[in-house]
Amino acid sequence: MKTHLKALPKVVVLMLLLITATISCKKDKKVEPTPVTPTSSMTGTIDGKAIKLDANALTSTYYSSAGDDSKALETTATLNADGDKLKFFINDLKNGITNITKKSGTSLNPGSHTIRLNADTQSPVQSYVTYYSASNAYFAYSGTIEVLITETTITVKWSINFKDAAGREFNSAGSFTFVNFIATTKPKSEVKDPTPVAATPTIENISPTSGKSGDTVSITGVNYSTVLAENDVKFNGTTATLKSATATRIVAYVPQTGTTGAITLKVKNSDLTTGPVFTYVQPATITSITPQQAHVGDTVTVKGTNFSTVIAENEAGFNATPVRLAGTVISATATELKVIVPQTALTGAFTLRVRGGATLTWDFVVLPTPPPPTTGGTWQDVNVPFNFSEMNMAVSAGKSVLFANKGQKYLYYSADGATYKNVIDSLPFDRVNVIINRLAVDNTTYYVATNLGLAKSTDGQHWVKLTPSANLANQGFNGIVARRNTVVVMNGSTVFWSNNQGDTWNNQTMDKGGAIYLDYIFSDSSGKYFYSIDVNRDSGDGVTKTLYVSTDQGKTWSAQNAGVTGRYLFSGGYPELYGSTNSAQFLLYSPTTSSIFDMRVFRSTDQGRTWTKVSDDQTYFVKVSGTTVAFGDTKLHLSNDEGATFKIVDIPAGFSIGGYVKTDDYQYIFCTKNGTTTHKIFRMAN
Structure with a gap:
């Protein structure tokens, strides 16, 4: 020991050595990451319904016998409070993919009860999946199960197909993880076949x-x-x-x-x-219709009993005019229907047949159609003290107007349509980098979709940021649907929706129906049919494009007659390409080329399955407000009967139209002086 330590008392020396050793140990100690403990759970879908379960809804039995290397597993998931279940039985448990075939002893594969199966080292029961719902048993007839075993944890992925007694096919897909799946173990002799091949009749x-x-x-x-x-x-x-x-x-x-x-x-x-x-099912009855007098295009509420919750099974008519084919029954519960009065409606009996039963009647009055928009009026120059771009998207609420241009740094708001204020600095985004992609309005609430996120305003001047994704606060969106307090946006493979004007959000991965990247979204006037364009395939190759449709607010999509539409040029600054009345949809596209000069307006009355050209006139926008439809270029095409007929409205000489909006008082057109960079807003009284 060194001399200066010898002079110290032994106790002090020992304390110094202990402190030194402790510090040294702390320096050498490594902080190990906290291991993530897996938990049992299941997610997926079955027959269009979502599955999301925790460990409390899952049970599992592991079958193993001494001297037998082949094991089996039975896992059952209780799907809901009604007791619906999904049961998996894997007869030779090992890593890899198992093909599901028709279960023996079922209607899909009856077999012969005179032939018995011989037990061997594997379970004598084949692998199968059963879906139990309302006392019905459905056995999967095809598909795959993929197994991954890690120590005592198993993960199973499945994609399987079922068929009901009427021959309707439906599917299920998803995955589950079960921790310590060997906790409940039984000998393989206790494996029971739910459908043994026998002579007894069964009901599946x-x-x-x-x-x-x-x-x-x-x-x-x-x-x-x-x-x-x-x-x-x-x-x-x-x-x-x-x-x-x-x-x-x-x-x-x-x-x-x-x-x-x-x-x-x-x-x-x-x-x-x-x-x-x-x-x-007891016969349906009608107890009231509100209102009993309405205009074409209005929504009436029918109350009663024993209506079908399947919209197509409620056949409504006005004076024996069927409207079911037009899709105007927009919602249905067992006690209430909402029906839009169709173009062909006449005063007389309202009729209703539910599930093909007896025809019910109720007196109904169709009010006269309001006069068409003025065609002989005078356009007035609003004389705005600022310049703006050639193409503009615009929305209105009451007498107020909000308009912007995709890519330009302005967002003008007017409470009266006469005086305007650029409110872009009020947006909760970086003005230098923000790009306004789309505007929307729901009742009196305005929405802006940008490359940096969403915002809303109840007065057009003060804006609040919305956050559909908590993890991506600045996620951008190209399209937005806002109807009846519900807001829906999409980005890539995810759909986001809010049922309270954007205060809280839900999301899920979309079934894109074969599309690569769905982003630009719009809907019909009822909010039942959603439409989108595959942005990844909307290239400048001049090839006709596919319009995708969804009937569950953007969660699942399918191609709507691929190839019948054309090039959409919203990315080039022409976002006003879709509008919808109660009975028709209008779409702006270039049928065969990527040129803006070939864009035309097309009309569909069957939710986008087929499209008919409205006019050969070149146009840069199509806009719908109630029963009014407008489009044009050097002249304005205007309809007040949901696009069934159009009238030509002259605009100020020497100008072309790059946008349109209608308020309670006026119709506005955003115009460019031909051959110049002069832009003006004109308005005409309704």
Whole structure:
């Protein structure tokens, strides 16, 4: 020991050595990252319904026997409070992909009860997936299951297909993770086959599960007789007349005097087999219609009982004029329908048939159509003290106007259409980098979609930032739909929606229906049909493009007759390319080239399936306000009957139109003096 340490008391020396050792240990100690503990969960979809479950909804049984290297696993997920379940059985558990085939002993693969399966080292029960809903059992007939086992945690991905008794196909896809899947272990001798190949008749599922007397119901199972008289089907004890029978499917007529209850079956002298409950649907009634007088295009509310929640099953008419084909029943509950009065409506009886039942009637008055927009009026120069761009997008609320140009640094607001203020500095974004992509309005609330995010304003001057994605506060959007307090935007593969004007948001990954990148979004006047363009394929190659449609607010998409539309030039500064009335949609595109000079307006009355050219006149915008439709270039095409007919309205000589908007008081056109950079706003009284 060194001399100066010898002079110290031994206790002090020991304390110094201990402190030195402690400091040294702290320096050498490494901070290990906190391990992420996996949890059991399941996400996916089935028959269009979302699945999102935690560990409490999942159970699993691991089957293993000594001396047998082949293991099996049965995992069951309780999907909802109604008790619907999804059950997976994997008969040879190992990493890799298992193909699902038709389950033996079911209507899809009856087999022969005279042939028995010989047990071997694997489970004698094949891998299968069963969906249980409302006492119906549906066995997947094709698809795949992919297994990944890590120590005692298993992850399973699936994509499988089902078919109901009526032959309707539906699918399911998703994944689940189960932690410690071997916690509950049983010998393989306890594996039970839910559909053993036997001589007993079974009932797997019925379709439909509800209806009225006289309807047909399909019943699937095995061991039925092809002789009708040998199959005894009852609806809650009342014998049904049979329409047809095969060994695996019976079609029965719903008895006239039957009541809600289980369907039962006996084949020849077999034991009684009990199936799912069939619910008798009572006849519909109408208790009120509000209002009982309305204009064409107005929405009326029909209240009553026993309406169908499937819109297409409610056939409404005005003076026997069917409107169901026009898609004007826009919402349906069991007690309330909302119906838009169609163009062909006349004063007389309102009629309603629900699920093909008796026709109900109610007196209804169609009010005269308001006069068309003035064509002989005078355009007035608003004389704004500022210049603006050639093309403008504009929206209005009451008497106020908001307009902007994609790519230019202005956002003008006017409370009266006469005096304007550039409010772009009021946006909660960096003015140097912001690009305004789209404007929208819902009642009295304005919305702006930009490359840096969304904002809203209730007065056009003070703006609040909206944050659809908490992780991407400055995420940009090209399109926006705002209707009835609901706001919807998309970016790439994700759809965001808010049901309270953007205060809170939900999101999910879209099913893009084969599209690569959906972004620019718009909707019809009811908000039922959404449309979008595949931005990735909207290149300048002159090839016709696909319009995609969604009926669930942008969550799933499908191509709407690919190739029938053309080039959309919104990215070139022409964003006003779509408008919708209650009975028609209008789309602006160039049919065969990428030239702005070839853009024309097309009209559809079947939700975008087919399009008809409205005019050969060149145009740069199409705009809809209520029943008014407007488009044009050197002259204004104006319609007040939802685009059924148009009148030509002259504009100030020497000008071309680059935008249009209608308020409660005036119609406005944004014009450019031909051959110059002079721009003016003109307005004409309604």
